[in-house]
Amino acid sequence: MADHITLKIFDIVGGPVWVSSDDGQKVFDKIVAAFRADRAVDLSFANRENMITAFLNAAIGQLYGGQYDEVFLKEHLTFRDISDDDRAMLERAIANARRYFANRAAYDQAWREVTDADEE
Protein backbone atom coordinates (compact mmCIF):
# COMPACT_ATOMS: atom_id res chain seq x y z
CA MET A 1 0.00 0.00 0.00
CA ALA A 2 1.50 3.35 -1.09
CA ASP A 3 1.99 6.16 1.42
CA HIS A 4 -0.40 9.08 1.04
CA ILE A 5 0.38 12.69 0.31
CA THR A 6 -2.11 15.57 0.38
CA LEU A 7 -1.83 17.97 -2.53
CA LYS A 8 -3.71 21.25 -2.19
CA ILE A 9 -4.83 22.74 -5.50
CA PHE A 10 -4.88 26.19 -3.87
CA ASP A 11 -1.14 25.90 -3.14
CA ILE A 12 -0.18 24.46 -6.52
CA VAL A 13 -2.09 27.08 -8.53
CA GLY A 14 -1.22 29.87 -6.11
CA GLY A 15 -4.76 31.13 -5.56
CA PRO A 16 -8.47 30.31 -5.57
CA VAL A 17 -9.19 30.77 -9.31
CA TRP A 18 -8.92 27.46 -11.13
CA VAL A 19 -9.95 28.02 -14.70
CA SER A 20 -7.10 27.78 -17.18
CA SER A 21 -5.71 24.69 -18.81
CA ASP A 22 -2.19 25.86 -17.87
CA ASP A 23 -3.06 25.87 -14.17
CA GLY A 24 -4.69 22.46 -14.59
CA GLN A 25 -1.44 21.22 -16.12
CA LYS A 26 0.46 22.32 -12.98
CA VAL A 27 -1.84 20.17 -10.84
CA PHE A 28 -1.52 17.23 -13.25
CA ASP A 29 2.28 17.47 -13.13
CA LYS A 30 2.29 17.35 -9.31
CA ILE A 31 -0.02 14.34 -9.23
CA VAL A 32 2.18 12.49 -11.71
CA ALA A 33 5.31 13.40 -9.72
CA ALA A 34 3.70 11.94 -6.58
CA PHE A 35 2.70 8.76 -8.43
CA ARG A 36 6.28 8.40 -9.69
CA ALA A 37 7.48 8.67 -6.09
CA ASP A 38 5.10 5.81 -5.26
CA ARG A 39 2.68 8.00 -3.32
CA ALA A 40 -1.10 7.89 -3.34
CA VAL A 41 -2.61 11.38 -3.69
CA ASP A 42 -5.35 13.01 -1.62
CA LEU A 43 -6.25 16.01 -3.75
CA SER A 44 -7.72 18.86 -1.70
CA PHE A 45 -10.20 21.28 -3.27
CA ALA A 46 -10.26 23.56 -0.22
CA ASN A 47 -10.48 27.36 -0.70
CA ARG A 48 -11.60 27.42 -4.30
CA GLU A 49 -13.41 30.43 -5.63
CA ASN A 50 -13.85 29.49 -9.29
CA MET A 51 -13.43 26.13 -10.99
CA ILE A 52 -14.45 25.02 -14.48
CA THR A 53 -14.09 21.96 -16.70
CA ALA A 54 -11.30 23.47 -18.84
CA PHE A 55 -9.14 23.32 -15.70
CA LEU A 56 -10.35 19.85 -14.67
CA ASN A 57 -9.74 18.41 -18.14
CA ALA A 58 -6.05 19.22 -17.81
CA ALA A 59 -5.67 18.53 -14.08
CA ILE A 60 -7.59 15.26 -13.88
CA GLY A 61 -9.01 14.31 -17.29
CA GLN A 62 -5.65 13.64 -18.89
CA LEU A 63 -4.83 11.07 -16.18
CA TYR A 64 -7.30 8.85 -18.08
CA GLY A 65 -5.27 8.94 -21.30
CA GLY A 66 -3.92 5.43 -20.84
CA GLN A 67 -0.79 6.04 -18.76
CA TYR A 68 -2.61 4.76 -15.66
CA ASP A 69 -5.36 2.18 -15.57
CA GLU A 70 -8.64 2.62 -13.73
CA VAL A 71 -7.67 0.31 -10.87
CA PHE A 72 -4.44 2.24 -10.25
CA LEU A 73 -6.28 5.57 -10.24
CA LYS A 74 -8.95 4.24 -7.89
CA GLU A 75 -6.28 3.14 -5.43
CA HIS A 76 -3.95 6.12 -5.80
CA LEU A 77 -6.20 9.17 -6.21
CA THR A 78 -8.86 10.45 -3.81
CA PHE A 79 -10.59 13.81 -3.61
CA ARG A 80 -11.28 15.75 -0.42
CA ASP A 81 -12.75 19.08 0.70
CA ILE A 82 -14.97 19.04 -2.36
CA SER A 83 -18.61 20.14 -2.58
CA ASP A 84 -21.30 17.92 -4.10
CA ASP A 85 -21.60 20.20 -7.13
CA ASP A 86 -17.86 20.25 -7.71
CA ARG A 87 -17.74 16.48 -7.37
CA ALA A 88 -20.47 16.18 -9.98
CA MET A 89 -18.49 18.48 -12.31
CA LEU A 90 -15.37 16.40 -11.67
CA GLU A 91 -17.24 13.18 -12.49
CA ARG A 92 -18.52 14.73 -15.72
CA ALA A 93 -14.94 15.68 -16.64
CA ILE A 94 -13.73 12.14 -15.94
CA ALA A 95 -16.58 10.57 -17.94
CA ASN A 96 -15.85 12.99 -20.79
CA ALA A 97 -12.15 12.07 -20.69
CA ARG A 98 -12.92 8.36 -20.88
CA ARG A 99 -15.14 8.98 -23.93
CA TYR A 100 -12.61 11.33 -25.51
CA PHE A 101 -9.74 8.88 -25.29
CA ALA A 102 -11.88 5.92 -26.35
CA ASN A 103 -13.66 7.52 -29.30
CA ARG A 104 -11.48 10.26 -30.70
CA ALA A 105 -10.87 8.66 -34.09
CA ALA A 106 -14.51 7.64 -34.42
CA TYR A 107 -15.77 11.17 -33.69
CA ASP A 108 -13.54 12.67 -36.37
CA GLN A 109 -14.37 10.01 -38.94
CA ALA A 110 -18.12 10.45 -38.40
CA TRP A 111 -17.80 14.17 -39.13
CA ARG A 112 -15.50 13.59 -42.08
CA GLU A 113 -18.36 11.66 -43.65
CA VAL A 114 -21.10 14.27 -43.11
CA THR A 115 -19.26 17.54 -43.70
CA ASP A 116 -19.64 19.73 -46.71
CA ALA A 117 -18.30 23.15 -47.53
CA ASP A 118 -19.19 25.80 -50.03
CA GLU A 119 -17.58 28.70 -48.16
CA GLU A 120 -14.16 29.87 -49.26
Place this chain on the structure above:
Amino acid sequence: MNNESKKVCVGEIHSSRSGFASLARLSSALQGYFLDTVEVDFSACTWFDANMSAPLGVVLAHAVDNLNELKLCGINPRVETILAKNRFLVGFGFPERNDTHGTTIPYRRFSADDDRYFAAYLNQHLRGKGLPTMSVALSERFRNSVLEIFVNAAMHSDSKLGIFACGQYFPQQHRLDFCVADAGIGIRRKIHTELGLKMNSDKAIEWALQEGNTTKTGSVPGGLGLKLIREFIAMNKGRIQIVSDRGYWELRPEGETLTRIDTAFPGTVINIEINTADTGSYRLHAESGH
Protein backbone atom coordinates in the same frame (compact mmCIF):
# COMPACT_ATOMS: atom_id res chain seq x y z
CA MET B 1 -1.91 58.45 -46.68
CA ASN B 2 -5.49 59.42 -47.40
CA ASN B 3 -6.81 62.36 -45.37
CA GLU B 4 -10.31 62.36 -46.84
CA SER B 5 -12.94 61.48 -44.23
CA LYS B 6 -14.87 58.27 -44.89
CA LYS B 7 -18.10 57.16 -43.32
CA VAL B 8 -19.73 53.89 -42.22
CA CYS B 9 -23.15 53.62 -40.54
CA VAL B 10 -24.48 51.70 -37.56
CA GLY B 11 -28.19 50.88 -37.28
CA GLU B 12 -30.19 49.52 -34.34
CA ILE B 13 -28.36 46.72 -32.60
CA HIS B 14 -30.27 44.14 -30.61
CA SER B 15 -28.97 40.80 -29.33
CA SER B 16 -30.47 39.04 -32.32
CA ARG B 17 -29.50 37.46 -35.60
CA SER B 18 -30.11 40.75 -37.38
CA GLY B 19 -28.06 42.62 -34.77
CA PHE B 20 -25.07 40.35 -35.34
CA ALA B 21 -25.58 40.50 -39.12
CA SER B 22 -25.52 44.33 -38.92
CA LEU B 23 -22.23 44.26 -37.03
CA ALA B 24 -20.80 41.83 -39.60
CA ARG B 25 -21.82 44.24 -42.39
CA LEU B 26 -20.22 47.11 -40.48
CA SER B 27 -17.02 45.08 -40.29
CA SER B 28 -17.16 44.42 -44.01
CA ALA B 29 -17.69 48.13 -44.70
CA LEU B 30 -14.62 48.98 -42.60
CA GLN B 31 -12.43 46.35 -44.22
CA GLY B 32 -11.43 48.48 -47.20
CA TYR B 33 -9.92 51.23 -45.10
CA PHE B 34 -6.25 51.53 -44.26
CA LEU B 35 -4.56 54.59 -42.78
CA ASP B 36 -7.87 56.44 -43.10
CA THR B 37 -9.95 58.60 -40.82
CA VAL B 38 -13.35 56.95 -40.72
CA GLU B 39 -16.55 58.36 -39.25
CA VAL B 40 -18.68 55.71 -37.59
CA ASP B 41 -22.11 57.27 -37.85
CA PHE B 42 -24.67 56.18 -35.24
CA SER B 43 -27.47 58.53 -36.34
CA ALA B 44 -29.63 55.61 -37.53
CA CYS B 45 -29.08 53.78 -34.25
CA THR B 46 -31.94 54.37 -31.83
CA TRP B 47 -31.19 51.37 -29.62
CA PHE B 48 -28.05 49.44 -28.77
CA ASP B 49 -28.16 46.41 -26.43
CA ALA B 50 -25.26 47.19 -24.10
CA ASN B 51 -23.90 43.63 -24.12
CA MET B 52 -23.45 43.93 -27.91
CA SER B 53 -20.61 46.36 -27.16
CA ALA B 54 -18.35 43.28 -27.02
CA PRO B 55 -18.78 42.28 -30.71
CA LEU B 56 -18.79 45.99 -31.69
CA GLY B 57 -15.44 46.20 -29.90
CA VAL B 58 -14.11 43.37 -32.08
CA VAL B 59 -15.28 45.08 -35.27
CA LEU B 60 -13.75 48.43 -34.36
CA ALA B 61 -10.53 46.85 -33.04
CA HIS B 62 -9.93 45.26 -36.46
CA ALA B 63 -10.35 48.69 -38.09
CA VAL B 64 -8.00 50.37 -35.62
CA ASP B 65 -5.52 47.53 -36.14
CA ASN B 66 -5.50 48.57 -39.81
CA LEU B 67 -4.11 51.93 -38.68
CA ASN B 68 -7.38 53.78 -39.14
CA GLU B 69 -8.59 56.56 -36.89
CA LEU B 70 -12.23 56.09 -35.92
CA LYS B 71 -14.52 58.97 -35.03
CA LEU B 72 -17.83 57.94 -33.49
CA CYS B 73 -20.52 60.50 -34.32
CA GLY B 74 -24.28 61.08 -34.50
CA ILE B 75 -24.91 59.11 -31.32
CA ASN B 76 -28.36 59.89 -29.96
CA PRO B 77 -28.53 60.70 -26.23
CA ARG B 78 -30.20 57.43 -25.23
CA VAL B 79 -27.60 55.30 -27.00
CA GLU B 80 -24.80 57.52 -25.71
CA THR B 81 -26.04 56.96 -22.16
CA ILE B 82 -26.02 53.17 -22.66
CA LEU B 83 -22.54 53.08 -24.18
CA ALA B 84 -21.04 55.65 -21.78
CA LYS B 85 -22.36 53.87 -18.68
CA ASN B 86 -20.72 50.61 -19.68
CA ARG B 87 -17.52 52.52 -20.52
CA PHE B 88 -17.44 51.50 -24.18
CA LEU B 89 -17.27 55.10 -25.34
CA VAL B 90 -14.49 56.07 -22.95
CA GLY B 91 -11.97 54.52 -25.33
CA PHE B 92 -13.21 56.85 -28.07
CA GLY B 93 -12.82 60.05 -26.10
CA PHE B 94 -16.31 60.34 -24.61
CA PRO B 95 -16.75 61.15 -20.92
CA GLU B 96 -17.55 58.35 -18.50
CA ARG B 97 -21.03 58.27 -16.93
CA ASN B 98 -21.98 56.82 -13.60
CA ASP B 99 -23.94 53.59 -13.71
CA THR B 100 -26.43 54.86 -11.13
CA HIS B 101 -28.69 51.79 -11.31
CA GLY B 102 -25.73 49.44 -11.17
CA THR B 103 -27.06 47.29 -13.98
CA THR B 104 -24.02 47.12 -16.23
CA ILE B 105 -21.07 44.78 -16.24
CA PRO B 106 -18.59 47.12 -17.88
CA TYR B 107 -17.05 46.65 -21.29
CA ARG B 108 -13.50 45.34 -21.04
CA ARG B 109 -10.85 44.05 -23.41
CA PHE B 110 -8.66 41.24 -22.13
CA SER B 111 -5.58 39.37 -23.30
CA ALA B 112 -5.82 35.62 -23.75
CA ASP B 113 -3.73 34.99 -20.64
CA ASP B 114 -5.87 37.27 -18.44
CA ASP B 115 -7.96 34.41 -17.04
CA ARG B 116 -7.46 35.36 -13.38
CA TYR B 117 -8.10 39.03 -14.09
CA PHE B 118 -11.24 38.05 -15.99
CA ALA B 119 -12.43 35.89 -13.06
CA ALA B 120 -11.83 38.79 -10.67
CA TYR B 121 -13.79 41.12 -12.98
CA LEU B 122 -16.73 38.70 -13.00
CA ASN B 123 -16.60 38.04 -9.27
CA GLN B 124 -16.55 41.78 -8.62
CA HIS B 125 -19.28 42.84 -11.00
CA LEU B 126 -21.73 40.03 -10.43
CA ARG B 127 -22.02 40.93 -6.78
CA GLY B 128 -24.25 43.59 -5.33
CA LYS B 129 -25.14 46.85 -7.03
CA GLY B 130 -28.36 46.67 -8.99
CA LEU B 131 -27.72 43.18 -10.23
CA PRO B 132 -30.36 40.70 -9.24
CA THR B 133 -30.15 38.57 -6.16
CA MET B 134 -29.82 35.24 -7.84
CA SER B 135 -29.72 31.97 -5.98
CA VAL B 136 -26.16 30.92 -5.12
CA ALA B 137 -26.39 27.93 -7.45
CA LEU B 138 -27.71 30.04 -10.36
CA SER B 139 -25.05 32.69 -9.85
CA GLU B 140 -22.30 30.07 -9.71
CA ARG B 141 -23.43 28.25 -12.85
CA PHE B 142 -23.71 31.56 -14.66
CA ARG B 143 -20.21 32.57 -13.62
CA ASN B 144 -18.79 29.16 -14.53
CA SER B 145 -20.46 29.34 -17.94
CA VAL B 146 -18.95 32.73 -18.71
CA LEU B 147 -15.54 31.57 -17.49
CA GLU B 148 -15.73 28.48 -19.73
CA ILE B 149 -16.54 30.74 -22.68
CA PHE B 150 -13.61 33.03 -21.91
CA VAL B 151 -11.14 30.18 -21.47
CA ASN B 152 -12.41 28.54 -24.68
CA ALA B 153 -11.84 31.79 -26.56
CA ALA B 154 -8.40 32.18 -25.01
CA MET B 155 -7.39 28.63 -25.96
CA HIS B 156 -8.93 28.27 -29.40
CA SER B 157 -9.47 31.60 -31.09
CA ASP B 158 -5.88 32.64 -31.90
CA SER B 159 -7.15 36.19 -31.35
CA LYS B 160 -4.27 38.64 -31.58
CA LEU B 161 -6.51 41.56 -30.68
CA GLY B 162 -7.78 40.08 -27.43
CA ILE B 163 -11.09 39.03 -25.98
CA PHE B 164 -13.93 41.47 -25.42
CA ALA B 165 -16.60 41.17 -22.75
CA CYS B 166 -19.63 43.10 -21.59
CA GLY B 167 -22.84 42.38 -19.69
CA GLN B 168 -26.15 44.06 -19.01
CA TYR B 169 -28.97 43.36 -16.60
CA PHE B 170 -32.45 44.22 -17.85
CA PRO B 171 -34.41 44.42 -14.57
CA GLN B 172 -37.90 44.68 -16.04
CA GLN B 173 -37.45 41.54 -18.10
CA HIS B 174 -35.52 39.72 -15.36
CA ARG B 175 -32.79 38.89 -17.78
CA LEU B 176 -29.03 39.15 -17.62
CA ASP B 177 -27.10 39.13 -20.89
CA PHE B 178 -23.40 38.56 -21.10
CA CYS B 179 -21.35 38.57 -24.25
CA VAL B 180 -17.81 37.35 -24.90
CA ALA B 181 -16.34 38.08 -28.31
CA ASP B 182 -12.95 37.32 -29.80
CA ALA B 183 -11.25 38.66 -32.89
CA GLY B 184 -9.83 35.28 -33.85
CA ILE B 185 -9.98 32.94 -36.82
CA GLY B 186 -13.43 31.53 -36.11
CA ILE B 187 -14.53 27.97 -35.37
CA ARG B 188 -14.64 26.85 -39.02
CA ARG B 189 -11.04 27.81 -39.76
CA LYS B 190 -9.84 26.44 -36.43
CA ILE B 191 -11.34 23.03 -37.14
CA HIS B 192 -9.80 23.06 -40.60
CA THR B 193 -6.37 24.13 -39.34
CA GLU B 194 -6.22 21.71 -36.44
CA LEU B 195 -8.08 18.68 -37.75
CA GLY B 196 -8.22 19.06 -41.52
CA LEU B 197 -12.04 18.90 -41.46
CA LYS B 198 -13.60 21.30 -43.94
CA MET B 199 -17.12 22.46 -43.26
CA ASN B 200 -19.34 25.51 -43.52
CA SER B 201 -19.54 27.98 -40.63
CA ASP B 202 -22.94 26.81 -39.40
CA LYS B 203 -21.88 23.16 -39.50
CA ALA B 204 -18.69 24.12 -37.65
CA ILE B 205 -20.72 25.54 -34.75
CA GLU B 206 -22.83 22.38 -34.68
CA TRP B 207 -19.61 20.34 -34.58
CA ALA B 208 -18.24 22.36 -31.64
CA LEU B 209 -21.47 21.84 -29.71
CA GLN B 210 -21.25 18.06 -29.75
CA GLU B 211 -19.99 16.62 -26.46
CA GLY B 212 -16.47 15.28 -26.92
CA ASN B 213 -15.69 17.32 -30.02
CA THR B 214 -12.71 19.60 -29.59
CA THR B 215 -9.93 21.01 -31.71
CA LYS B 216 -7.55 20.25 -28.90
CA THR B 217 -5.08 17.61 -29.87
CA GLY B 218 -2.83 15.68 -27.60
CA SER B 219 -3.31 14.46 -24.10
CA VAL B 220 -5.82 16.94 -22.62
CA PRO B 221 -9.45 16.09 -23.33
CA GLY B 222 -11.93 18.84 -24.15
CA GLY B 223 -15.39 19.40 -25.48
CA LEU B 224 -17.36 19.51 -22.23
CA GLY B 225 -17.68 23.21 -21.40
CA LEU B 226 -20.19 24.15 -24.10
CA LYS B 227 -22.26 21.05 -23.39
CA LEU B 228 -22.65 22.06 -19.73
CA ILE B 229 -23.52 25.65 -20.71
CA ARG B 230 -26.16 24.35 -23.08
CA GLU B 231 -27.67 22.16 -20.34
CA PHE B 232 -27.68 25.11 -17.95
CA ILE B 233 -29.33 27.51 -20.40
CA ALA B 234 -31.99 24.93 -21.25
CA MET B 235 -32.72 24.40 -17.52
CA ASN B 236 -32.95 28.14 -16.94
CA LYS B 237 -35.11 28.69 -20.03
CA GLY B 238 -32.57 31.25 -21.09
CA ARG B 239 -30.96 31.80 -24.44
CA ILE B 240 -27.56 31.28 -26.00
CA GLN B 241 -26.31 32.57 -29.34
CA ILE B 242 -23.08 31.74 -31.11
CA VAL B 243 -21.84 33.67 -34.11
CA SER B 244 -18.65 32.62 -35.82
CA ASP B 245 -17.61 33.68 -39.29
CA ARG B 246 -20.91 33.28 -41.20
CA GLY B 247 -22.38 30.73 -38.81
CA TYR B 248 -25.26 31.60 -36.47
CA TRP B 249 -26.73 29.30 -33.84
CA GLU B 250 -29.33 30.12 -31.23
CA LEU B 251 -30.96 28.06 -28.51
CA ARG B 252 -34.02 29.39 -26.74
CA PRO B 253 -37.05 27.79 -25.05
CA GLU B 254 -39.01 27.94 -28.31
CA GLY B 255 -36.39 25.96 -30.17
CA GLU B 256 -33.04 25.93 -31.88
CA THR B 257 -31.84 27.78 -34.99
CA LEU B 258 -28.76 26.97 -37.05
CA THR B 259 -28.19 29.13 -40.08
CA ARG B 260 -25.76 31.43 -41.84
CA ILE B 261 -25.59 35.20 -42.04
CA ASP B 262 -24.72 36.95 -45.31
CA THR B 263 -21.46 38.53 -44.22
CA ALA B 264 -18.69 37.01 -42.12
CA PHE B 265 -18.22 38.27 -38.58
CA PRO B 266 -14.45 38.66 -37.95
CA GLY B 267 -14.23 36.32 -34.97
CA THR B 268 -16.51 34.38 -32.65
CA VAL B 269 -19.16 35.72 -30.28
CA ILE B 270 -21.06 33.88 -27.58
CA ASN B 271 -23.96 35.68 -25.94
CA ILE B 272 -25.77 34.07 -23.05
CA GLU B 273 -28.95 35.35 -21.53
CA ILE B 274 -30.37 33.99 -18.31
CA ASN B 275 -33.67 34.35 -16.58
CA THR B 276 -32.56 35.80 -13.24
CA ALA B 277 -35.88 35.24 -11.49
CA ASP B 278 -35.65 31.49 -11.84
CA THR B 279 -35.38 29.75 -8.49
CA GLY B 280 -35.03 26.21 -9.81
CA SER B 281 -32.29 23.85 -8.77
CA TYR B 282 -29.07 24.09 -10.73
CA ARG B 283 -27.43 21.04 -9.30
CA LEU B 284 -25.07 19.46 -11.77
CA HIS B 285 -25.74 15.82 -12.35
CA ALA B 286 -22.79 13.46 -12.56
CA GLU B 287 -23.98 12.24 -15.94
CA SER B 288 -26.89 13.43 -17.99
CA GLY B 289 -28.31 12.74 -21.38
CA HIS B 290 -28.27 8.99 -20.83
